[in-house]
Amino acid sequence: MNQERDYLANAVLDCPDLLSRVDNDRDLLRELIEIFKAEFPELLNQLKGAVVRREMKSAENTCHSLKGMLSGLSGLRASAVAANLERMCRDADPLEFSVSLELLEREVGKLLSELDIFAIEVQP
Amino acid sequence: MKILIADDDPISRRLLEKTLEREGFDVIAVDNGRSALERLSLPNGPRLALLDWVMPELDGIGVCLGVQKLHDRSYIHIVLLTSKGSKEDVVAGLNSGANDYLTKPWDPAELVARLRVGQRVLQLEDGLVEARETMRFKATHDSLTSLLNRGVIVDSLARELTRTRREGRCTVVMLADLDHFKAVNDGHGHLVGDEVLKEVARRLLASVRSYDLVGRYGGEEFLIVLNNCDSSQAFERAEEVRRGIAGSPIQTSYGPLHITMSIGVLASRDWELNLVEDILSETDSALYKAKADGRNCVSFARPILQGGSPNTLINQL
Numbered sequence: 001m002n003q004e005r006d007y008l009a010n011a012v013l014d015c016p017d018l019l020s021r022v023d024n025d026r027d028l029l030r031e032l033i034e035i036f037k038a039e040f041p042e043l044l045n046q047l048k049g050a051v052v053r054r055e056m057k058s059a060e061n062t063c064h065s066l067k068g069m070l071s072g073l074s075g076l077r078a079s080a081v082a083a084n085l086e087r088m089c090r091d092a093d094p095l096e097f098s099v100s101l102e103l104l105e106r107e108v109g110k111l112l113s114e115l116d117i118f119a120i121e122v123q124p
Numbered sequence: 125m126k127i128l129i130a131d132d133d134p135i136s137r138r139l140l141e142k143t144l145e146r147e148g149f150d151v152i153a154v155d156n157g158r159s160a161l162e163r164l165s166l167p168n169g170p171r172l173a174l175l176d177w178v179m180p181e182l183d184g185i186g187v188c189l190g191v192q193k194l195h196d197r198s199y200i201h202i203v204l205l206t207s208k209g210s211k212e213d214v215v216a217g218l219n220s221g222a223n224d225y226l227t228k229p230w231d232p233a234e235l236v237a238r239l240r241v242g243q244r245v246l247q248l249e250d251g252l253v254e255a256r257e258t259m260r261f262k263a264t265h266d267s268l269t270s271l272l273n274r275g276v277i278v279d280s281l282a283r284e285l286t287r288t289r290r291e292g293r294c295t296v297v298m299l300a301d302l303d304h305f306k307a308v309n310d311g312h313g314h315l316v317g318d319e320v321l322k323e324v325a326r327r328l329l330a331s332v333r334s335y336d337l338v339g340r341y342g343g344e345e346f347l348i349v350l351n352n353c354d355s356s357q358a359f360e361r362a363e364e365v366r367r368g369i370a371g372s373p374i375q376t377s378y379g380p381l382h383i384t385m386s387i388g389v390l391a392s393r394d395w396e397l398n399l400v401e402d403i404l405s406e407t408d409s410a411l412y413k414a415k416a417d418g419r420n421c422v423s424f425a426r427p428i429l430q431g432g433s434p435n436t437l438i439n440q441l
Binding site for chain 1: 132133134135136138139142143146176178180207228229232
C-alpha cells in the first residue's frame with residue numbers, strides 16, 4: 001500500500017504543467033477535457049470487463065492507456081494510481097485491485113472537478 | 125514536412141497534433157500501428173514518424189520492424205514516444221529500428237528539438253541521394269548532349285537483344301552520322317558544332333518513342349535502338365529520324381545551318397547468337413553505304429520483310 005499512499009504526495013492537477021502542455025491554448029484545453037470525459041467511461045468498462053474475465057494483458061493495456069491520458073492532462077494523482085493498477089495487472093497481482101480501481105474512479109472524479117474549474121479560470 | 129503520429133491515446137494524439145502543427149509540420153495522425161505502417165508504406169508517405177509503443181493491432185516496435193522491410197522506400201526517421209522508460213525498453217526500442225526515443229510525459233521543446241534533428245538527417249539523406257543521382261547521370265550520359273553515353277547505349281543494346289531473342293520480337297538498330305560535320309566545326313568553330321550536336325540530340329529524342337534508346341556513339345555518330353518495332357516499320361521510322369534532322373535548319377549562334385544525317389539500319393527478330401560487335405559492324409556497313417549513296421538517306425544492312433510476308437522485300441537502298 002506504500003505506493004498508493006505515495007500518490008497522495010502529488011497534486012490532483014498540475015495546473016502550470018497543463019497550461020504549458022497546451023501552450024496556453026484554452027480551446028485546446030477544453031477540447032482535451034471533453035475527449036477525456038467521452039473516453040473514460042468506456043475505458044473503465046473495458047478495464048472492469050477484462051479483470052472479470054481475467055484477461056490481465058488486456059487489462060494492463062487499458063491501464064496503460066488510462067495512465068497516458070491522465071498524464072497528458074497533468075493529473076498526477078490519478079495517473080499514479082493508473083500506473084499502480086498497470087503494475088498489478090502485469091504482475092497478475094489481483095490483491096487490492098478492486099480497492100485501487102475505486103481509488104482511480106475517485107481520483108478521476110476529483111481531477112475532472114479541478115479541470116472544469118481550471119478551464120473556467122483560464123478563460124480569457 | 126509531413127509527419128506521422130501514431131498513438132491510441134486520443135489526448136496525447138491531439139496534443140502532439142496541435143504542438144507539431146504550431147511548429148509548421150504537416151501532421152497525419154492515426155490511432156494504431158497497422159494504419160501507421162500502411163501510411164509509411166505509401167510512395168509519398170511521411171518520412172518522419174512519432175510512434176507510441178503500446179498500440180492496438182500492431183505496436184510501435186512492430187511498425188519499426190515493418191519499416192525496415194520497406195526496401196523501396198527512402199529512409200524514414202522514427203522517434204518512439206512512450207511511457208516505457210527503463211534502460212531495457214530504450215535499448216529494445218532502438219534495436220527494433222527506431223532512430224530516437226522519448227519518454228512520456230514529454231517536454232514540447234525537447235520533442236520539437238529532436239524532430240528537428242530528424243529533419244536534418246532527412247535533409248542530409250536527400251542531399252546524398254541527389255549527389256548519387258547526379259553522379260549516376262554523369263557516369264551514364266554524355267555531358268554535351270545528355271544522351272546515353274557510348275558504354276551505356278552499347279550495354280543497353282546487348283540487353284535489348286537478349287530480350288528480343290527471348291520474346292521473339294523485332295528490334296531495330298540504327299547508326300546515324302551527321303553529314304559533313306567536320307565542315308561545321310572547321311567553318312564555324314567547335315562552339316557552333318556543339319550547338320548543332322545538342323539540337324540534333326533533342327530532335328532525335330523527339331523523333332522516337334519514350335521507351336526507345338538514343339545514345340551518342342562517337343563524335344557525331346548516334347546509336348538508336350527501337351524496341352519491339354516491327355521490321356516493316358523500320359524504314360518509315362528511320363526516315364522520320366532523318367527528316368527530323370534535315371527537315372528544318374538548326375538555329376545556332378552563327379545562324380541557321382542546314383544539317384543532314386545518314387542512317388544505317390539493321391532490323392531483325394532473328395538475331396541468333398550475333399555478338400553486339402558484329403551487329404554494330406553490320407549496321408556501320410549500312411551507314412557507309414548510305415554515305416556512298418550520296419548522304420542524307422537511309423540504308424539497310426539486310427533485306428527486310430514488309431508486312432511480315434516473306435515474299436515482299438524492301439530492297440536495300
